[in-house]
Amino acid sequence: MAAGGNNRSRLLLVILLVTSLFLITLDLRGVSITKNSRSATQSLLAPIQRGVSDFFSPVGNFFSDVKNFGKTKAELKDLKSENAKLREKVIFNQDTNGQLNKLKGVLDLAGRGGYKVVSARVIGKGSSSTFSQIITIDAGTNDGVKKDMTVMGELGLVGVVKSTTPTSAIVLLMNDPTFRIGVRIARSQSVGVLMGEGDNTYTLQLLDPSGSIEVNDVLLSLGSDNNRPFVPGLPVGYVKSVKNTSATLTQEASVRSYSNLGSLGVVSVIIRVSNGGPKDALIPQPMPTPTTTIYVTQSPTPEATN
Amino acid sequence: MSWSRAGFSALILFFFFVVQESAISKIDFPISGFSLYLCVLLGLMALEDRFGAIAMGFIGGLILDLSPSSDSPFGKWALILTLVGYLFSRNRESIGDFTERPIAFVLFVSAGATATLLIFLIFGVILGENNGAVITNLQTVVGNGIWTLLFSSVLLPGLVALRNYTLTTRERL
Numbered sequence: 001m002a003a004g005g006n007n008r009s010r011l012l013l014v015i016l017l018v019t020s021l022f023l024i025t026l027d028l029r030g031v032s033i034t035k036n037s038r039s040a041t042q043s044l045l046a047p048i049q050r051g052v053s054d055f056f057s058p059v060g061n062f063f064s065d066v067k068n069f070g071k072t073k074a075e076l077k078d079l080k081s082e083n084a085k086l087r088e089k090v091i092f093n094q095d096t097n098g099q100l101n102k103l104k105g106v107l108d109l110a111g112r113g114g115y116k117v118v119s120a121r122v123i124g125k126g127s128s129s130t131f132s133q134i135i136t137i138d139a140g141t142n143d144g145v146k147k148d149m150t151v152m153g154e155l156g157l158v159g160v161v162k163s164t165t166p167t168s169a170i171v172l173l174m175n176d177p178t179f180r181i182g183v184r185i186a187r188s189q190s191v192g193v194l195m196g197e198g199d200n201t202y203t204l205q206l207l208d209p210s211g212s213i214e215v216n217d218v219l220l221s222l223g224s225d226n227n228r229p230f231v232p233g234l235p236v237g238y239v240k241s242v243k244n245t246s247a248t249l250t251q252e253a254s255v256r257s258y259s260n261l262g263s264l265g266v267v268s269v270i271i272r273v274s275n276g277g278p279k280d281a282l283i284p285q286p287m288p289t290p291t292t293t294i295y296v297t298q299s300p301t302p303e304a305t306n
Numbered sequence: 307m308s309w310s311r312a313g314f315s316a317l318i319l320f321f322f323f324v325v326q327e328s329a330i331s332k333i334d335f336p337i338s339g340f341s342l343y344l345c346v347l348l349g350l351m352a353l354e355d356r357f358g359a360i361a362m363g364f365i366g367g368l369i370l371d372l373s374p375s376s377d378s379p380f381g382k383w384a385l386i387l388t389l390v391g392y393l394f395s396r397n398r399e400s401i402g403d404f405t406e407r408p409i410a411f412v413l414f415v416s417a418g419a420t421a422t423l424l425i426f427l428i429f430g431v432i433l434g435e436n437n438g439a440v441i442t443n444l445q446t447v448v449g450n451g452i453w454t455l456l457f458s459s460v461l462l463p464g465l466v467a468l469r470n471y472t473l474t475t476r477e478r479l
Binding site: 012013020024035045130177 | 327329331334360367373375376379380381384430435437438443
């Protein structure tokens with residue numbers, strides 16, 4: 001009886017393994033049934049994710065808040081004194097009234113770049129069991145979002161639209177290991193490929209062996225045909241360190257992105273680019289160093305008055 | 307495992323899949339994320355006999371393959387979890403009844419979750435996928451294992467009750 005049960009189990013195991021391999025083969029050959037099943041799931045999950053998003057957003061950061069609880073007291077004291085100083089500054093500095101929130105930052109960057117964008121809320125993140133870096137946004141084909149459109153944040157590139165449903169879209173973040181983008185170094189105009197590595201670091205590989213990379217070089221997106229998947233001129237990141245290895249033919253550098261992909265709340269999908277893109281208009285400007293101007297007024301000496 | 311129980315188990319697993327994709331994945335866990343779905347699936351598989359564990363592994367894998375966030379070919383999770391189901395059932399037989407040994411259950415499920423993710427990565431390499439930085443992946447695997455260790459102990463009574471609820475009268479006897 002036990003032997004019979006074992007044989008039945010083995011037969012089932014073989015059948016199911018063969019079925020799985022068959023499904024993998026179908027998927028790798030691009031059969032639409034498997035692709036469509038994921039789109040259907042996304043359509044089903046999007047309304048739920050949107051509903052859960054409002055309720056769950058305070059819970060989402062619970063662990064990081066708890067982790068930082070010890071630091072908070074000391075930081076609170078520092079922040080209080082800093083806040084008092086800042087309050088004084090606010091009175092004298094009218095410019096601080098124009099502090100922008102995240103959405104305004106995104107729209108500002110889009111406006112300067114001449115991008116027509118659709119802004120969207122992030123309603124989901126990729127599951128840890130899939131090892132892929134993705135987010136789900138609450139804008140889809142109904143809003144004009146299509147596959148392979150560039151997604152930007154308030155400081156620059158965030159990712160690219162991977163798939164869409166009428167009301168939502170999945171965005172492949174730029175730190176995904178499969179993510180590749182052609183970039184241009186603003187200073188030297190050298191061209192290279194930027195690769196995600198699954199965490200906060202990126203690798204830049206120059207295409208030209210004689211090109212030059214320096215620390216703090218700004219990287220802009222190179223752009224694609226018809227601006228899809230990437231629009232040109234969008235800030236991508238800056239060079240953190242240059243890898244000097246003789247083992248590779250081209251130069252490599254470690255890059256840090258401008259966008260903080262860990263705290264994305266609102267993003268914008270670039271629908272259209274006007275006038276051939278922003279060229280170099282979006283290169284992040286370094287913070288101006290404050291200069292001190294001293295005025296010297298000669299006070300009248302007693303002899304002169306006499 | 308009867309057809310009706312397979313269908314009911316699939317519904318339960320799909321419910322946890324929706325919870326995972328829409329809520330749990332939004333929580334920013336320290337070290338790395340936690341997969342409630344894998345924890346529940348492996349917990350249910352640990353309570354099944356060999357035939358049931360293999361079947362449930364395949365069903366659970368197919369549901370996980372539906373994940374929109376997945377970049378791997380459809381069927382990869384089904385393949386891996388069918389294999390894990392078989393390995394689970396083989397080892398489970400040597401351990402005995404988990405309902406009377408909760409610590410063994412918790413350790414078994416968390417080891418299973420870690421092994422599953424490692425097998426997933428290895429299959430990814432075999433299929434030529436780019437899995438990214440090794441350190442990040444190991445962090446994800448270890449982090450998930452730790453969270454599974456913590457949460458599976460809480461989930462055990464619920465999983466046993468859930469499984470008993472799905473048993474047919476004949477299976478109860």
